[in-house]
Amino acid sequence: MKSLTPGRWQRIIIYALFIVLTGIACFVLYAGRNQSSVSLLPGEPVAVNEGWYSYTPEGTIVEQSLPTHIESESDGKYRLYRYYPSVNYDRYISIYTHHQKLRVLVDGTLLYSYEPKIEPDWLMTYRAFYHIVVIPKDTSGELCLETVPLIKSSAGEYSQILAGDSSRILNHILKDRWYKLIVGLLLFFVGIVYVGIGIPFSIYSKSISSSQILGSLVFITGLWQLEESRALQLIIGSQPLHWCLEYVLPLFIPFLVFSFLKSIVGEKYKIPMLILFIIDIVGITIQVVLQLAAFVPFTDSVTITYILYVITFLFSAVLINRELGFISKKVNAVFLISMILGLILFILHSFGIVRSSAADASLMFGLTLIFFSLSVAVYQRTIARFEELKMTEMYRKLAMIDIATGAGSRSAWYNFVDTYPEDNLRTEEACLILFDMNNLKQINDTFGHQVGDKVLVSFYDCLRRAFNSDGKIYRIGGDEFICLCTKSSRQKIDRMLLVFDSYV
Known part of the structure; x- marks a missing residue:
C-alpha cells in the first residue's frame, strides 16, 4: 500500500473538492430542469433612461434617471413607471435584472413575468439576466417594471433600459461586452488545442502534462468569459446552467493554477505550495459551506474568490518567473508586464475602484497576453522534456543491447x-x-x-x-x-x- 505523502493528500483533497463542486453543479442542473428558460428573442437600440418615476412608501412621486436605486412602495416591492404611447408596431425593451424577480405590466395588464422557483432552496438565486420583452402594437398606458430582490444587495436596483427592435437590442448587448466575447472564444479554442497537444506527451510519459493542465485552465477561463460576455445567455436560456457557469466554474481556476504550478516545480517549494494550497482550499470551502447552508450565496461571497485569484496569481507570477525558464527574454518580459498590469487592473476592477469598459478591455487583453506567454513557455518546455524522454528511452534501449555483437545485454x-x-x-x-x-x-x-x-x-x-x-x-x-x-x-x-x- 502506498504511503499518503503530502503531495498525495493534496491531490486527494483537490479531487474531492472537484467532485463536490461538480456534484453541486449537476444537482442544481437537475433540480432546475423544469425551470422555464429566460425569454430572449433574436441583437442598435435607443437608451430609455429618462422619463421614469417611482413612488415613495408615502405615495410621493420621485422622478428617476437610469441607472438608479429606488425605495420600495408600501407593500415592500419596487416599481418603476413610465408612460408609453400607442404605436402601430411591436416594440421591444431590454431589462437587466440583477438577482431580482421581474414583472412587466401596462395599466395593470401583465406582459411578462420572471419569477423563478429557485431549486434547491439553498441556491437562493440563479444570477443576473437580460430580458427582452415585447410590447404589442397599439398598447399604451403606464408601463410598470416591478422587481423583488432575491438577495439584499439588489434591492431597488434598475439598470439602463434599451428600446428598439429585438435584433438591435441583441447587437447592443454583444457590442457592450465584445472584448469578453473575443477573449472567451480565443481562450476556449486555444484551451482545446492545448489539451490535444498534451495528449501524446501524456501517453508517452504516462502522466498529465503541464500543457494539458494549462489547456484546461485556458479552456475554463474562456468558457467563463463567454458567460461573462452574455453571449451564451442569448442562445441558451437555462437558468441553472448559467448559474453553474457564472459561479461554480470560476472556483475550479485556483485548483488548476495550483496543479499547473505543481507540475512545474515538482517537490520544490513545499512550504509555500502548502500555504497556497491551504488558502485555496479554505477559501473555496467557506464559500461552498455558506452557499449550501443558504446563509450567503456565491453571488455575495464572490469577493473571496477575487481575493483567492489575487493571492494565487501573485504567487504564480513569482514562481513561474523563477521556475518555468522562458527561453525568450521577450516572452518573459511580456509575461511579467502583463501579469503586473493585469493584477493591478483586476484588483481595481474587482473591488469597484475602477469600473469602465476601457479598464475591462485592458484586463482581458492582459489576460490574453499572460496565457499567450505561458503557452509559448510551456510549449518550449514540453518539447524539451519530450526530447529528454526520447533520449532517456534511447539510452535505456542501448543499455539492453550488447554494443559489440548486437545480442541482448x-x-x-x-x-x-x-x-x-x-x-x-x-x-x-x-x-x-x-x-x-x-x-x-x-x-x-x-x-x-x-x-x-x-x-x-x-x-x-x-x-x-x-x-x-x-x-x-x-x-x-x-x-x-x-x-x-x-x-x-x-x-x-x-x-x-x-x-x-x-x-x-
Whole structure:
C-alpha cells in the first residue's frame, strides 16, 4: 500500500473538492430542469433612461434617471413607471435584472413575468439576466417594471433600459461586452488545442502534462468569459446552467493554477505550495459551506474568490518567473508586464475602484497576453522534456543491447528474469542453453581485441542464424552467451543445435 505523502493528500483533497463542486453543479442542473428558460428573442437600440418615476412608501412621486436605486412602495416591492404611447408596431425593451424577480405590466395588464422557483432552496438565486420583452402594437398606458430582490444587495436596483427592435437590442448587448466575447472564444479554442497537444506527451510519459493542465485552465477561463460576455445567455436560456457557469466554474481556476504550478516545480517549494494550497482550499470551502447552508450565496461571497485569484496569481507570477525558464527574454518580459498590469487592473476592477469598459478591455487583453506567454513557455518546455524522454528511452534501449555483437545485454537478461511472470514458470515450457566460447583470451592476446570482437560477432551471427526467431540470445559475459527458447519442442531445439554446430 502506498504511503499518503503530502503531495498525495493534496491531490486527494483537490479531487474531492472537484467532485463536490461538480456534484453541486449537476444537482442544481437537475433540480432546475423544469425551470422555464429566460425569454430572449433574436441583437442598435435607443437608451430609455429618462422619463421614469417611482413612488415613495408615502405615495410621493420621485422622478428617476437610469441607472438608479429606488425605495420600495408600501407593500415592500419596487416599481418603476413610465408612460408609453400607442404605436402601430411591436416594440421591444431590454431589462437587466440583477438577482431580482421581474414583472412587466401596462395599466395593470401583465406582459411578462420572471419569477423563478429557485431549486434547491439553498441556491437562493440563479444570477443576473437580460430580458427582452415585447410590447404589442397599439398598447399604451403606464408601463410598470416591478422587481423583488432575491438577495439584499439588489434591492431597488434598475439598470439602463434599451428600446428598439429585438435584433438591435441583441447587437447592443454583444457590442457592450465584445472584448469578453473575443477573449472567451480565443481562450476556449486555444484551451482545446492545448489539451490535444498534451495528449501524446501524456501517453508517452504516462502522466498529465503541464500543457494539458494549462489547456484546461485556458479552456475554463474562456468558457467563463463567454458567460461573462452574455453571449451564451442569448442562445441558451437555462437558468441553472448559467448559474453553474457564472459561479461554480470560476472556483475550479485556483485548483488548476495550483496543479499547473505543481507540475512545474515538482517537490520544490513545499512550504509555500502548502500555504497556497491551504488558502485555496479554505477559501473555496467557506464559500461552498455558506452557499449550501443558504446563509450567503456565491453571488455575495464572490469577493473571496477575487481575493483567492489575487493571492494565487501573485504567487504564480513569482514562481513561474523563477521556475518555468522562458527561453525568450521577450516572452518573459511580456509575461511579467502583463501579469503586473493585469493584477493591478483586476484588483481595481474587482473591488469597484475602477469600473469602465476601457479598464475591462485592458484586463482581458492582459489576460490574453499572460496565457499567450505561458503557452509559448510551456510549449518550449514540453518539447524539451519530450526530447529528454526520447533520449532517456534511447539510452535505456542501448543499455539492453550488447554494443559489440548486437545480442541482448547482461542488463537485458537480468531485466527479463526480474520481470518474468511467476505463473509462466508453472504453465510454460522453456529451454535455457549456455554457450561458452573457447580460447577468446588467447585470440585477443595474439591477434588483438579487434580480431577478438570480430570472432564474437561471428559467433553471435552463427547463433542468430541457427535459432532464428525461436530463441532470444543474450551475451552475459566476455565469452558467454545464453539462448532462451520458448514454445519449441525438444526435437526442434536439437535440430537447431546441430545447425549451429555446422555453422561454427
